[in-house]
Amino acid sequence: MIRVTPIQTGTVSIRPHHHCGEEGKGPFRRKIDMLMDKEWVENLPIFTYLIEHPEGNYLVDSGDTAENTAKDFLPAWHPFFKHGVVVKVAPGEEVGDQLRAMGLNPAKDIKALILTHMHHDHAGGLHHFPHTPIIVTRENFLLANSFKGRIFGCLPQYFPRWLSPTLIDFTNEPYGPFDQSYPLTKDKSIVLVPTPGHMRGHMSVIVRSPDVTYVLAGDATYDQTFLLEELVDGVTYDVALSKSTLRQFKLLGHQEPTLLLPAHDLNVVERLNKELILPRTELEVVA
Ligand SMILES: [Zn+2]
Structure with missing residues (x-):
C-alpha cells in the first residue's frame, strides 16, 4: 500500500508579487516588484510530505524551523529576509516533533529525506535527520551552498555541519512527459523528475499508486490555480522554463489521474480528502 500524508510545519507569508509575478515581466523585474510590494498574501502552509511505501517511509522536504520565526535569526542585511517573508513555526510544529507525534522516530523510521x-522553508528541518540519507540534486546543493544561494533564499550558514547528502544527477530515462528522471524505489513507483524554474536543480517527486499519481511539486508551482493558468512566481530565474515545467505537470495530468501537492497550496488537504485530480479539460491549452 502507498499512502501520502501532508505534514504542515507552520506557515509562511510572502508578498503577492512573490506568490505570482506579472505576465510579460522577466526575472529581474519580478524581483524588483517583490521588493517594492507593500501587501502580504494570507499565511500559506509549509507542507512536507510523508510517503508510506512497501520499501520504506520517505519524507519529502523538511519544512522550516522555529528559529526562523525570530527575526534576528534571519540575515538582517538581506532585503528578502528583512522585508519579504514572515515565517511562523511553533517549536512543536517542526517536522521531527510531528513525526514523533505520529509514532515515527525521525532517526530510524525514515528511509530517505528528499x-x-x-530554500529555508524546505531545508529548515534538516537537524532532525542526522542519521537519515538525504537526497538532493547536485545542481541545487551546489547552488544552495554558494553566495548566490544566500542571495536567493537559502541559509547554508545554518545547514548542519554533518550534512553530506546524496547528490543525484538525472539520467536520460524519460518518465511520462519528463525527458529525464531518477527512479527512487526498486519498483519504480516513486520517481524523481527535474522541474526547474523556481530554483536551479529543483525537482519534484512522483508517486504512482494504483488509483492516482501524486505529484509532490515542492515550489515548482505555489498553487494549482496558478498551474492551470500557467502563471509563474516572482522567484523564477527563467519564466519560459518555469512555464515549460508547468506544462509538463499538465501533460502528466492528461496522461493519468494526477493529484497535485505543492508545498504551499492552501487546498492540499481538501484535494487529498476529496481526491480532486488535475482537470483534464485544461489540456486543450497545451495541445
Ligand atoms: Zn522555494
Whole structure:
C-alpha cells in the first residue's frame, strides 16, 4: 500500500508579487516588484510530505524551523529576509516533533529525506535527520551552498555541519512527459523528475499508486490555480522554463489521474480528502 500524508510545519507569508509575478515581466523585474510590494498574501502552509511505501517511509522536504520565526535569526542585511517573508513555526510544529507525534522516530523510521530544493522553508528541518540519507540534486546543493544561494533564499550558514547528502544527477530515462528522471524505489513507483524554474536543480517527486499519481511539486508551482493558468512566481530565474515545467505537470495530468501537492497550496488537504485530480479539460491549452 502507498499512502501520502501532508505534514504542515507552520506557515509562511510572502508578498503577492512573490506568490505570482506579472505576465510579460522577466526575472529581474519580478524581483524588483517583490521588493517594492507593500501587501502580504494570507499565511500559506509549509507542507512536507510523508510517503508510506512497501520499501520504506520517505519524507519529502523538511519544512522550516522555529528559529526562523525570530527575526534576528534571519540575515538582517538581506532585503528578502528583512522585508519579504514572515515565517511562523511553533517549536512543536517542526517536522521531527510531528513525526514523533505520529509514532515515527525521525532517526530510524525514515528511509530517505528528499529535498525538492534547499530554500529555508524546505531545508529548515534538516537537524532532525542526522542519521537519515538525504537526497538532493547536485545542481541545487551546489547552488544552495554558494553566495548566490544566500542571495536567493537559502541559509547554508545554518545547514548542519554533518550534512553530506546524496547528490543525484538525472539520467536520460524519460518518465511520462519528463525527458529525464531518477527512479527512487526498486519498483519504480516513486520517481524523481527535474522541474526547474523556481530554483536551479529543483525537482519534484512522483508517486504512482494504483488509483492516482501524486505529484509532490515542492515550489515548482505555489498553487494549482496558478498551474492551470500557467502563471509563474516572482522567484523564477527563467519564466519560459518555469512555464515549460508547468506544462509538463499538465501533460502528466492528461496522461493519468494526477493529484497535485505543492508545498504551499492552501487546498492540499481538501484535494487529498476529496481526491480532486488535475482537470483534464485544461489540456486543450497545451495541445
Ligand atoms: Zn522555494
